[in-house]
Amino acid sequence: MNGGLLVAGTTSDAGKSVVTAGICRWLVRRGVKVAPFKAQNMSLNSFVTREGAEIGRAQAMQAQACRIEPTAQMNPVLLKPGGERSSQVVLLGKPVGELSARGYHGGRQQRLLGTVLDCLAELRGTYDAVICEGAGSPAEINLRRTDIVNMGIARGARLPVLVVGDIDRGGVFASFFGTVALLAPEDQELVAGFLVNKFRGDVSLLEPGLDMLHGLTGRRTYGVLPFRHGLGIDEEDGMGVPPRERSRAWERASLRGTVRESAVSPPVGEDVLRVAVCAVPLMSNFTDVDALAAEPGVVVRFVDRPEELADADLVIVPGTRGTVRALAWLRERGLADALVRRAAEGRPVLGICGGFQILGEHIEDEVESRAGAVDGLGVLPVRVRFAREKTLTRPAGEALGEPVEGYEIHHGVADVLGGEPFLDGCRVGHTWGTHWHGSLESDGFRRAFLREVAAAAGRRFVPAPDTSFAALREEQLDRLGDLIEQHADTDALWRLIESGAPQGLPFIPPGAPA
Helix, strand or coil, X not given: CCEEEEEEECCCCCCHHHHHHHHHHHHHHCCCCEEEECCXXXXXXXXXXXXXXXXXXXXXXXXXXXXXXXXXXXXXXXXXXXXXXXXXXXXXXXXXXXXXXXXXXXXXXXXXXXXHHHHHHHHHHHCCEEEEECCCCCCCCCCHHHCCCCHHXXXXXXXXXXXXXXXXXXXXXXXXXXXXXXXXXXXXXXXXXXXXXXXXCCHHHHHHXXXXXXXXXXXXXXXXXXCCCCCCCCCCCCCCCCHHHHHHHHHHHCCCCCHHHHHCCCCCCCCCXXXXXXXXXXXXXXXXHHHHHCCCCEEEEEECCHHHHCCCCEEEECEECCHHHHHHHHHHCCHHHHHHHHHHCCCCEEEECHHHHHHCCEEEECCCCCCEEEECCCCCCEEEEEEEEEEEECCEEEECCEEEECEEEEEEEEEECCCEEECCEEEECCEEEECCECHHHCHHHHHHHHHHHHHHHCXXXXXXXXXXXXXXXXXXHHHHHHHHHHHECHHHHHHHHHHCCCCCCCCCCCCCCC
């Protein structure tokens, strides 16, 4: 078998990542050897593979849905926004430079099509099926000429296309019809049908509309997935979400939808533990705090005002793609002074990656911001110099008496001048700093860390002895597989993956403009 499918969407955030992961988990439970693929991803949430390649976290989670190790071939092009108009281009897991959006779409993107198709062909030669995820909408007519992630790879690899629409937003029938009608005939012949996502209510009331859609387009609907709270995988892109809305965006898209759901779980001890995460600009890998939110009795929220730190038992300064910019933002809002006061008072603060660099004494940056010498907050004895080569590793070790694993993605090289060792960084009193992402997913280490935080904060909080973050992640992926198995026409979906788009699908005018 050499099957394949492209999961496209009527819009961004229609549910492509979740549906792709669900199809992958459904297939692997049927004994199919399956892999995920996304030609081009724009994300500040990334992951490091075993071979030291950087890819989007969504593809890493989809690989876990397939029960395989992620590789660079599963996400050959990763764009990491550095602002509104430029991104770092990561090719086959390694950064190759910064490009403006105009420069990328003006020619560089199209030249990557061969690389993308080679990676897809390599996966298809290794696995029984490859489930590909598109980006945005396949009907973005201004970008079709240089497209390498939607109809560009569908046509290049002759993949059938399933279009996902989020009915919870409204307008799903118009979106389905319009998506097909704005594609060229050669693209339309690959669009096999539709999948309705996030439906609330009685499906029988929707069915007449699905029948009419079939009559208008000649394409069937392969399933209606019900709305489920707390379903999602690691979010791709938090870029552009205003700070006051980031917590809601994160609730929709992080591992368990997690923050509000975990907050209602009663604590094991007498107290809850309150965690405030500074919602810095260009925040990256904020999935680091998912493991905290998975703990019963731990309440996590994102904040952007100093008064919101007052009642927090732990404040986290997370990773960022713009360390110097985030530092200036903290100062402008008064959060920097609040963090310095907390550290001086012995109240817990944790800096991760860019947040660790911010807590240090001095930053020398001629790479990321090109700002040169900048004073940090000075609460940790650390001096940081930005190197042109990015550190991409999967370290493992021991801290607080427990084994711990993580991954590193950073240009900043830290010279630790004092304090007590803490992972690759240090601690001074109850301020900790490290470049390690993902360390809190190590259950024993997380519990030990939370016990220290609770003691320092004077809280009678006790970590649950049986919370397994890995088990929760597997449970989530199984729920996604169940969603596909129970609410999609899996026999028809299998035929589509195995045999391609049906022959003779009608052309829907007007088609793509010249």
